[in-house]
Amino acid sequence: MNSSHLNPSSSLKSRFTTRFLRALTRINARKPISPSSPREIFQRYRRIKVAADKSMASSVRSRRTWSRATLWKLRSRSCLQLASLGRRRSVKTSTITSRQAIMKKTSHEIENKTTTEEDHQDRFVGQADKLRELVPGGEAMDLCNLLDETAHYIKCLTTQVQLMRKIVDFYSL
Amino acid sequence: MSSRRSRSRQSGGSRITDDQINDLVIKLQQLLPEIRNRHSDKVSAAKVLQETCNYIRSLHREVDDLSERLSELLATTDNAQAAIIRSLLMQ
Numbered sequence: 001m002n003s004s005h006l007n008p009s010s011s012l013k014s015r016f017t018t019r020f021l022r023a024l025t026r027i028n029a030r031k032p033i034s035p036s037s038p039r040e041i042f043q044r045y046r047r048i049k050v051a052a053d054k055s056m057a058s059s060v061r062s063r064r065t066w067s068r069a070t071l072w073k074l075r076s077r078s079c080l081q082l083a084s085l086g087r088r089r090s091v092k093t094s095t096i097t098s099r100q101a102i103m104k105k106t107s108h109e110i111e112n113k114t115t116t117e118e119d120h121q122d123r124f125v126g127q128a129d130k131l132r133e134l135v136p137g138g139e140a141m142d143l144c145n146l147l148d149e150t151a152h153y154i155k156c157l158t159t160q161v162q163l164m165r166k167i168v169d170f171y172s173l
Numbered sequence: 174m175s176s177r178r179s180r181s182r183q184s185g186g187s188r189i190t191d192d193q194i195n196d197l198v199i200k201l202q203q204l205l206p207e208i209r210n211r212h213s214d215k216v217s218a219a220k221v222l223q224e225t226c227n228y229i230r231s232l233h234r235e236v237d238d239l240s241e242r243l244s245e246l247l248a249t250t251d252n253a254q255a256a257i258i259r260s261l262l263m264q
Contacts (some may be wrong), residue, residue, distance in 0.1 A: 014263065021259045028247050036248045045244035052236060127222035135228045147197035150225060154204050157232040165238040170258045171246040 012157065015059035017163055023051035039054075050074060055158045063146065066153045068135025194218070201225055 027047050057070035128146060132138035135153050138146055177244045184235050 017262050018259070021262070025242070032237075041241075041244050041248060044247060048243050048247075049237060049240040052240060099175045124219040124222050127219050127226065130226045131222055134226055134233075139190045144193060144197065147194070147201060150229075151197070151201050151204060152263070154201075154225070154232070156228065157229065159238070161232060161239065163237065164243070166262075168239055168242050168246065169257070170261075171243065 009090055012059055013159060013163060016055050016160065017167075019055035019058055020052055021167070023043070023055060026052065028033070031080065052160060054166060056156055060156060064149060065141065066136045066138075067156075073136065094147050198222075204228075 017124060027044060053070060054074050057067040057074075060067035062068050062071075064075065128143055131146060131150060132141070135141075135150050136151070195218070198221050202216060202221050205221070205228055207224060
């Protein structure tokens, strides 16, 4: 465990790789009727993407707001999917969309008021709002935290892409 | 005017200085591949944020693309290779 103190990114890489490969073998173990049909490939693609994002967020654990938000989103989405099997899901989705509507409304209000502001932070409120949409959990962060979380999120995303590329290369041999 | 004051009070009560924001923006700038190569100090903060959004979107697209490729590859590969790969990568 000493190596994790010297090089924290290597332990992140190995945590992600272990989790992701484990998820891949699980996904691969499902024996569908027609493994190469386009629909099957599409479903597998969705599962793999979710597994990749979940593996990275789990490897970061709860230390970051964005990883907590990702894990929460994935867990609540799987709960929704289970709930929709037999019951109406209109209630739950309407609360989510109304929350998004509230977020959009407040950001528009802030944007309209900042055209004449001299406060430096308001110069890039427009860009910051776009960033909030991209970074998980970004809606609830102030500008300082948003920039900090974005930096960490980008580092982890590039690691994720790098490792996924290596895995694809291995499988392509 | 009062709305501006109340909004800044809502940001946790802590004084977020311009220097702090600038430092964070510079830190972000270092992570972006294009701006880093230009070695220019005169990139505005709005431009950095814009490039950050574009970069995150392109990373998301790459994850999507790699997931698709993996999905197609899994259709043709069997389980034994996954175990071999894991043992190789865990060294």
